[in-house]
């Protein structure tokens with residue numbers, strides 16, 4: 001994972017609420033065994049249904065931030081959803097709220113789920129709809145987005161996760177470094193369940 | 201301080217907690233399936249790591265597997281590759297696998313409980329959002345993504361921030377013809393599909409206590425559809441009776457010891473929840489969804505909404521979009537809506553009690569000529585048991601298809617799917633656009649409603665058949 005630096009990007013508006021992971025990437029694309037190449041499947045059914053759908057427009061490829069409606073990413077645990085968004089070229093999604101599992105999955109892959117209040121959201125949505133070339137700047141370290149009018153808005157971010165993202169490291173290292181504590185826990189609370197041998 | 205069931209399980213599983221960092225939470229059981237695991241095993245390999253506790257891990261094949269002609273090679277090359285990949289990964293890393301020809305294979309959330317792997321007080325995860333199902337046993341069970349699957353494979357732990365708690369009190373007694381599925385659809389219609397976000401639900405009250413284990417699993421299964429990570433039901437004698445004697449349940453003295461611990465788990469008198477909602481189960485009718493998320497549910501005698509009558513702009517747009525996709529009119533009664541396909545299956549409603557309910561309606565009746573009915577048991581063991589009870593004969597005599605176990609038409613990855621525009625009454629858990637096949641339109645309902653709709657070829661009120 002690359003460390004996340006401050007970046008500026010264009011916005012793409014997708015005003016629907018409750019966009020579920022089956023829309024982001026339908027299940028028939030989950031038969032892959034790696035993470036690459038899923039960008040083409042992003043919102044594929046919405047793109048097939050409507051030639052004018054925003055992701056079919058040339059501006060989509062120029063955009064780096066999706067501005068979507070409330071409760072983005074509800075539904076399944078498929079990490080293919082952030083993989084597809086990243087594969088298409090998005091670095092962040094802005095909404096008023098995200099579903100829990102999607103938010104976790106996004107952060108694990110360096111896709112920023114940015115939560116803003118209702119008013120800022122409306123402002124960004126209008127901006128994105130009116131001016132395809134408008135850019136905003138995302139500063140993860142400061143936890144701010146800066147709008148073209150110069151206004152900076154802060155967004156919430158878990159402090160621990162933020163450090164991981166700024167350094168470009170994932171959690172496996174942190175967890176494997178806890179090996180002693182894990183071994184101690186296992187000694188004290190072994191638990192009786194053994195899944196082996198499996199039954200025929 | 202009095203503690204909730206959730207807090208007791210959480211506290212017992214915190215391995216370490218650095219200041220400012222999330223808790224390192226120990227995982228007692230990790231369930232694995234073919235769709236969300238290949239990239240996690242690749243990650244392990246790339247880092248040169250092993251599976252830390254293959255004896256706390258178990259895998260099955262369910263999502264992309266065929267539900268007929270199991271003796272033939274899998275026709276879809278991508279699905280075949282994914283299946284072969286899981287077989288190879290399990291062999292390489294020593295993870296037990298209930299493979300294609302295993303008598304114990306089935307949907308991951310069905311076989312965990314069935315084999316006695318799912319036990320009270322445990323932490324259970326799976327790369328699958330419906331892991332919430334296992335909460336019916338008083339286990340803290342939640343879905344994770346593929347990165348986290350890799351974390352658990354490597355360390356048997358996860359980094360987690362503590363969620364909030366949400367009590368769902370369900371008083372009263374269900375009327376005849378109303379089931380656990382109707383309880384959960386009614387709850388989600390009330391709290392909305394993000395009502396539980398950031399929370400773990402605990403279902404309490406007489407109506408929950410009265411449910412069988414299988415019905416409790418139906419309720420907990422759909423906790424995620426209300427936005428919650430997990431749903432819990434305190435273990436009681438119903439739980440212990442279900443578990444006793446199952447292959448992986450503790451035996452003899454170990455059982456007695458376990459039982460003593462499990463009896464300590466229920467939330468203490470006076471324990472505080474961050475939120476509480478109360479519902480009266482006695483007032484519920486059979487429920488059905490009309491729209492494109494599980495919160496768009498109404499009583500079976502109800503109508504679609506009129507978007508123009510809705511004040512909230514978001515709701516207005518959502519209702520309009522949903523009706524448009526579903527091809528339904530505003531204010532249209534749901535009863536009488538023609539149905540092309542009925543699906544009885546999925547980790548929500550494919551257990552033996554679900555099949556018995558559906559067979560009870562279909563017995564001595566015929567499926568309507570315009571409707572195709574697929575009955576897909578949740579596991580090979582359920583299939584066998586249903587066949588011993590003659591349920592398969594009832595289904596086939598009625599004109600329904602009787603299949604091998606798997607996810608099937610719930611997620612439409614294995615070739616079982618709706619055609620564009622088709623209407624289905626489905627006992628599964630998601631009615632998202634295209635979930636059951638591109639362009640397909642889903643009405644979520646109970647096995648009783650599904651079976652009655654199969655007979656009439658249109659959405660029907662099962663209470664006419666269950667006298």
Ligand code: SF4
Pocket residue numbers: 262263307308309328330546547548606607610611628629
């Ligand atoms: S039956 Fe459906 S919801 Fe359940 S695990 Fe399979 S695909 Fe997921």
